[in-house]
Amino acid sequence: MKNIGINVNTTKDPDKKMLNFIKKTIHSIDKSVKVKVYENCDGLDKDESAKLDVIIVLGGDGTILNTSKHILDSNTPILGVNIGHLGFLAQVEVNSIENALKKLFNGNYVIEERNMIQCIYDDGNGPKTYDGLNDVVLYKGIKSRIQRYDVYINENFYNTFSGDGIIVSTSTGSTGYNLSAGGPIIYPSLDILCLTPMYSQFLTSRTIVLDNRCCITIAVRKNFKNIFLSIDGQEWIEVNGPNTIEVRRSKNKRKFIKFDDNNYFDTLKDKINFKAKEGEVYEGN
CATH class of the missing domain: 3.40.50.10330 (Probable inorganic polyphosphate/atp-NAD kinase; domain 1)
Incomplete structure (x- = not known):
């Protein structure tokens, strides 16, 4: 050193x-x-x-x-x-x-490597890419109504959620916002993505844990304002629907001293x- x-x-x-x-x-x-x-x-x-x-x-x-x-x-x-x-x-x-x-x-x-997550969003001026360690969150603003989100996994339709938002977290991020929304705690070395609906209107809306080779596409259905995208809670980007967000594993990893x-x-x-x-x-x- x-x-x-x-x-x-x-x-x-x-x-x-x-x-x-x-x-x-x-x-x-x-x-x-x-x-x-x-x-x-x-x-x-x-x-x-x-x-x-x-x-x-x-x-x-x-x-x-x-x-x-x-x-x-x-x-x-x-x-x-x-x-x-x-x-x-x-x-x-x-x-x-x-x-x-x-x-x-x-x-x-020892050096411990943690997987990271990537989000791709087109704001009308071309796609922008964001990488995070914990999670990608799509969340309605305080003044916005309950929103509907269509979720696709590897281009296959998975489900529609009506609620406050969607969290996609890494195993590292499972103890963050994901846990607060009722998602599971996941051992940090597991190579997964965790998709958790936020405060959905339907009791059948549950977390799904995915291999992180999956590509998750979240489509905001209606043209509501005050929908926000957050990566690791570090910045909030206003998303004016209808829009599509892609989330997948990042090629980057984060190294920690352990x-x-x-x-x-x-x-x-x-x-x-x-x-x-x-x-x-x-x-x-």
Whole structure:
């Protein structure tokens, strides 16, 4: 490790105490390491990330997702440090940062690859492509009526859903918006896409789990306004129907630093079940 980037969410660490602690800890392990700091992804992109051995992300899951968006096509791994709410994607909690950094420099970690999702939407000026780590969401606005969505899988008609929207998530994103809408939790290494209707009028509307080689086409039936498309919750694009959205597996993958003592089921218990017992509202990632 000779070049390390730190992307910090300044709203989570406004006085830079955590940032400064991490920089100090890194240099106490190896004084020769070059550390470059990025605030809220400013200046961070694919070319910049190629100069780095790892990107340490300080924030919550939203900060990790935002970082992933900025370094699309990059092979540089991310190490998430949770200073947000739940931090389901983060490998490190604040009380174990020093130990985690020692493991990082000693090589006591593995690189975990997570599949990503791709959405193609034509806004009238030609098709635009968006990639995400968690999910693609098609959702009616607050002022919009219940919408009807025709869903096709590999060009074969699957079903029509009347409801608030449609979520297509990766296994990584299954613990986010998908879970809030009643979808299943899916083990993150599984190579799937999960399609979940949002608050449908029909009790028979259920999640379907698909091989992620499938191409999902969602057609908005009527010319309603205030229909929005979201990729990883990072931006909301207004879709004026009738329109068609295509969702499929992305060719990109996202690499994460993973330590041996990070057990997925412990994380699941700590981040979801335990928080629920404590009466906290689960916000997803």
